[in-house]
Amino acid sequence: MRRLGMRSRVTTVAVITAGIACLSLALVRAQAGAQGKQDGARAATASVATPRLADGHPDLNGQWHHRIGPPVPQLKPGQSYDAAIAKPIGIAQFNPGRPVYKPEYVAKVKDLDERQVQVDPAWYCQPPGVPRVGPPQKIVQTAKELVFLYDDLNGNFFRVVRMNAQHRTDIEASAHGDSIGRWEGETLVVDVTNLDETTWLSDNGLFHSDKTHVIERLRREGDTLHYDVTVEDPVVFAEPWKQRSRDLKLMKDYEIEEAPYCSERDASHLQDLSHHGNLR
């Protein structure tokens, strides 16, 4: 066995230390990143019991968020702040994945994707629509209905989920559609139709038709809300699109607020089509 020289040993120790540090960080990140579930892999089961309403169904009331870790402390006047040191990771980004389009629509998606900075409606303060608006940030629940509330970059949005009801036929199609709900055991299933075609389903040119049908599944487990979305579009999709699963945490220290108004002022300054995506 060759003996390592002093210098090699120091280097070796440094390398091993760095390796252990990296692996440890990977582990911490993996534990913290419960939001980024893929392929149905789920976080450890709840450590607290799932609360219920008087009717016996799970209580989904509350503020739900995909934030990682504790709330970021508010900076005090006169206090210096350096993002490079603080390394804020308070908001988890979510990539829902991509649907499979029929071959005749692939070129259109590519074209919209390339021109996203010019044509993505969400970049011009338009409503994100369902499902792009994401999981509800706050839920108000009664036996008859649930209200989903959103504080979005593009404004405050709400959806009323009517329980055990039929879809309305007397209203115009809209960005967030018409939502009805039912309980399947522990899971709240929300069925969304009447979606107009003005929105994108997500980033990267994911347009859709006015025949889009969205099914959301919400299941509370302790203080975690599992949120799954399936999008059907018989006009443009080759197959239903099951988005990646999301796990949201109950936020007891945070309250949804009014969104400042949205005013798009960047478009006139754009010099090229570069962008970094808008995954939501």
Add this chain to the structure above:
Amino acid sequence: MRPGRKFTVAPGLAPGGPLLDNLGAYPEMPMKTIFAALVACFVTVFALPAAAHHSLTAEFDPNSTVTVKGVMTSIEWINPHIYIYFDVADKDGKTSQYAVETFPPNHMRSRYGLTKQVLSGDFDKKQTLVVEVNPAKNGKPLGWLTKITYPDGHFIKLTAEPGSPEAR
């Protein structure tokens, strides 16, 4: 690494184990390979998924930093981007407006803990602040905020450049 997957540490690599002696038994493993693996590990751990509201690199030059000195006149706490306005004097003393753009309000609060009040500093004193920005590519008096330094020396540094993970 996907969350939820079991993470195991190989026997012999556990901290406190006979690390150095074991390593000596693998003299053929080139240090380059180890370094490459480490780099790969760090890249994997720290790579963040891309996300942004707007096309910052289409609008601002991430490779250029401009320092602007001026008096803050107002903050528009709006979506999708906050605007901070400064009166900037040229060498002849003539002032003109310079607009500084930064993250959306809920991003500022939940990610950085920054409020409009904190950003304002001693607004009423109309002091001259030093602001570093990535300038607009079209030459307009507009930039993306990277650092703002107040007269007492305290500062708020948000990001190195548009397009970096922190600017998303």
